[in-house]
Amino acid sequence: MGARAFARARRLVGARFRPQGYDPATGLDCVGLVWAAYAAAGRRLVRPRDxxxxxxxxxxxxxALGRAGFAAVDEPRQSGDVALVALAAGQFxxxxxxxxxxxxxxxGLRRVVETPLDAMLIAAPRWRLTQEA
Structure with a gap:
């Protein structure tokens, strides 16, 4: 499922950024992107609101990740894992x-982008969709 979700996310590259956005046609934020990618891969997740x-x-x-069916993992990275990155000013x-x-x-770029993994992302805590979710 994770590999399919990541492949679907790659198809969303270029979609407009919109705070609280969850529809690729009108714009996505980081939460909306993860939820839209999994929905496109065939898994509807409980989406946080507001x-x-x-x-x-x-x-x-x-x-919110737990309610959607994700669990924290320390195992080697897999496609479809969700990383939680702490940014400046208390933003995640x-x-x-x-x-x-x-x-x-x-x-900042106002769109969905694909980039190489960097050290910060590789070290970030990760969650993976559980099979029973």
Whole structure:
């Protein structure tokens, strides 16, 4: 499932960035990108609503990932893993990871982009969709 979701995410590269966006036709944020990629791969996830761009606590994000069926993993990285990256000013960012690349909704560039993995992403905590979810 994760590899299919990552492949679907790659098809969303170039989609417009929109805060709280969850529809590729109107724009995606980092949460919407992960949820849209998994939906396109055939898995509808429980989507969090009304989350702030800044100030969303790590605990609330982890809770939302858990409710959607993701579990924290320490195993080797797999395509479709979701990395949680802590950015400046108390902002968190979700990134969908592949073997050596990632896809994410880039607020600064105002679109979904694909980039190589860097050391920060490789070291970031990750979640993986569980089979029983």
């Amino acid at each position: 989350y702030p761009l800044r100030g969303w606590s790590r605990e609330r994000i982890v809770g 960012h979700l990134v969908l990871m592949g073997a050596d690349r990632c896809v994410h909704a880039h607020a």
